[in-house]
Amino acid sequence: MYSPDRVLFPLRRTGPKGSGQFERISWDAALDEIAERFTSIAAEYGPEAIMPCSYLGTEGILNGLNVGDPFFAKLGATIAERTYCDSGSCTAYTMTIGDTAGVDPESLVHSKFILVWACNVMSTNLHLWPYIAEARKRGATVVVVDPVATRTARAADWHIAIRPGTDGALALAMMHVIINENLTDEDYIAKYTVGYEELAERVQSYSPEWAAQETGVPAEDIRILARQYAQSQPAVIRVGVAVERHAGGGQTMRSLACLPALVGAWRRPGGGILQLPLWAFPVNWAAFMHPEMLTPGTRVVNQFLLGEALTGEMQLDPPLKALMVYNSNPVVVCPDQDKLVSGLLRDDLFTVVSEQFVTDTAQYADIVLPATTQLEQKDIMFSWGHLFVTYNH
Template sequence: KGPGSQFVPVSWDEALTEISQRLRQVIDEHGAEAVLPYSYSGTLGYLQGEGMATRFFNRIGASQLARTICAEAGFHGYSYTLGAAVGMEPESYAHARLILIWGSNTLTSNMHLWPFIQQARKEGARVIVIDPARTRTARAADEWIAIHPGTDAALALAIMHVIINEKLHDADYVAQYTVGFAELRARVQEWTPQRAAQITGVPAPRIIELARDYASTRPAAIRINYGLQRHAGGGMAVRTVACLPALVGAWRDYGGGIQLSTSGGFRHLNVSALIRPGQIPNPHTRVINMIRLGDALSLEPTHRARALYHPRPVDPVPSAADAGAPVKALMIYNSNPAAVCPDQSAVLAGLRRDDLFTVVMDHFQTDTADYADFILPATTQLEHWDLLKSYGHYYLMLNQPAIAPVGQSLPNSDIFRRLAAALGYAEECFQETDEEILRKLIESQRNAVFETVTWDRLLEQGFARLNLPQPYLPFAEGNFPTPSGKCEFYSQRMAKDGYDPLPTYTPPLFAGDASGLPSAKLFEPAADADQLACISPPAHSFLNSTFVNLSRFQQREKEPLLWLHPQDAAARHIASGQTVRVWNALGSVTLTARVTEDIAPGVVLAPGVWWNKLSGDGRNINQVIHQDETDIGAGAIFYDVSVRVALVERELEREQPV
């Protein structure tokens, strides 16, 4: 198993017969929980994503997967504060007069929002980007505020300190539509701009000016994205920033407020008939945290116990006795974990196990497919039916096939349907066609928000806007979907779940050597001048590991790079174009240096996610990313890593005099 593996073609009948036999053998010998599905965002459709797959794995009684790798920390931090992942509609940004783009490279990862931002600028809006890197978005903005990675909550607390102490908050909105203002006011007293400046790297005068501008400009919009929450304190960082619009009454205005995601607008879509949760034979089936796949595939019970999902402080910490059977069958679809998972060495060690039966469904022979026993060709969205929500707008979309499946490829739904038949599952839910499933799903909705969404409308135009007011001001008069119905500066639900109920700052880890030192030391040369904070946001031309195999996109990205500030490069005698080794206690990877002032001193940036086999040494930056979890939601901390960087030996040899 691994790169260079040889595969032989078989028929679908042969593949389905052997896969079903192997699954049955695993279930009979080790129990259904020894089967693990693994998937994420290869498609986010209701049907081809998790619809038929969930029916299938629920029927088996397989281990369940907590899909935490992308957004869980931010989603939960935001929801504790505002009640759901609901916010400004993208069209409203055109009406803003101040736009803070905070932890979002909008021109790369949210391009459909940019025209509305440009429209706002034509009307006089200022755009400020807060980011550790001068991204494409930062270069296009009016101002770039460079911030140390993982310190966003400290900046937000200092902004609130200024707003509250200078009485710039909207006292009427706060009184009517928020809870916990007195507690918040007491909390932020310790967060002076001077203190925040030491932590964030943002000068205190700029923090004060930013706070005053934000409080006094109407409408004021904030766009945050998931880069903000991929560190140890990511959930609390999003929660803290999400308090700002209510504090200044920005929700009153069309063009004011905040957006992390619009996915909460679809939260009332009843999918129980789609996924059939009633089929699960054991309601206490174990749940595996997907970011800990390396641990989950281990044969050591203590490691497998670490992979069990327990996201809240009040959740019992699993022990080796709770670990359950080793994973013996791994079914991978819509994902490329060999490239995208943290702690890559541990993941690859698990995938190499001779006793692990692995099936991969994909369009291409990815890094993960190299480790498969069977590769099953799956269709693209051009070839199948699906229904999709969005996390960037409020439209439900119907995906109809434009062409028949190419070659022998099949939709995910049909693959699972055929596997169910091969296992002898004759339930009605495995007999319905894709079109029937989606039509029934739409026609079964009873919530008023879906009154404008009909099957005929979707067939005719392909999309339908949710039944929301126009213009849509979700919280102009409160009505937050929280337990109190208000924006919760103080959250009793968080207290009950074991968290600090108020916004606070959780320092990022000094994590490369697992020393646990807080980031306050990370940026002090006295701590360890050799170590640098490392972040790894998506490259402009890639979508995580999607499109990496296309040569034209490889050419645009050139090669796996490491951005270094000139100050850090000079200290290591590194020049642009040289090959450098990046390492910590977990592993190492070789990259090509790009010396640039587009990154803050003390920070390096490795654009991702390159396939391993398309990288110089067969590895990517996830070699140095650990499996630890965020403070809220048990998400991944891809941007909370420290590394050492040095020229590789061959570069040093070139510098020696003849």
């Protein structure tokens, strides 16, 4: 917060793009220039020639993901689709078990079997660990599925070192064992699920021997894992975002989300699956995003492909002539970095970056606007790890 490198005043580029050479200007001068350029670009090319680029650099409901959406919607700018993180997993999760929070993290104290899957809890979800530790004191078994021997994996009762990207194969083989060894909760399946017969038929080809070849996990270990999971109720699965970070990640999440229903884990506190507690928070996102301001038919560009959009490879009509970046550092987080930098170097692209520092992306800006940190703004925070709303003062 007190770094001498903080951007405290608006800056205008004075040297070549990418040089990081800027001069201090007033807020009035900066806003006038942005408004004039956006207005002239919209008049000449249409408002879709302007595109925002933002993500979760500043988290929170007020200053986070959706800030700026109403302005750019009203402007008619190109819609920036945000799918960097967890979109595949979230879609699959809600398709499988509905728009629900899943397990209350605090209820893990009641779990008998805790399966931590693709989540380094002790490093990235530390506030959950005390509940896991309490469950272990009460006799729970903790198993970690992770390619890497993380802090959490080393602290677990059993670390299953899976081959990266093969989580879906392990989940399917577990279902194969649970179904074929009659470890299912037939009453729960009959009352609360749809599609069991089709699933039971589908998993017949996914034996532990098949999965062992895919995952590198011995077939007998897969059988032991499936049996322990099914027979130690209530059992819970804590899924991390890493589970979707590969082709087919969404389908992997769907497979994992089926497991608790097969064994009736949802019946008791401490049983089920926990992805993002975010779903429990009663946030009226539309009140922040104002989708009613969008012009029907406005084009959508996925920020994942920003390099292609800026270099012309995407062949947009009209081409992008202005970019406003906030809450993100795309030169660092976007794929095809060379392509993205090439696009940002275009002399005919007017770029505005709102930032706390002159980041890799801000180096290529025409105008840099100073941004606040979490310590300098009020906000209301939802959570990915607990069910408390936090006031950020």
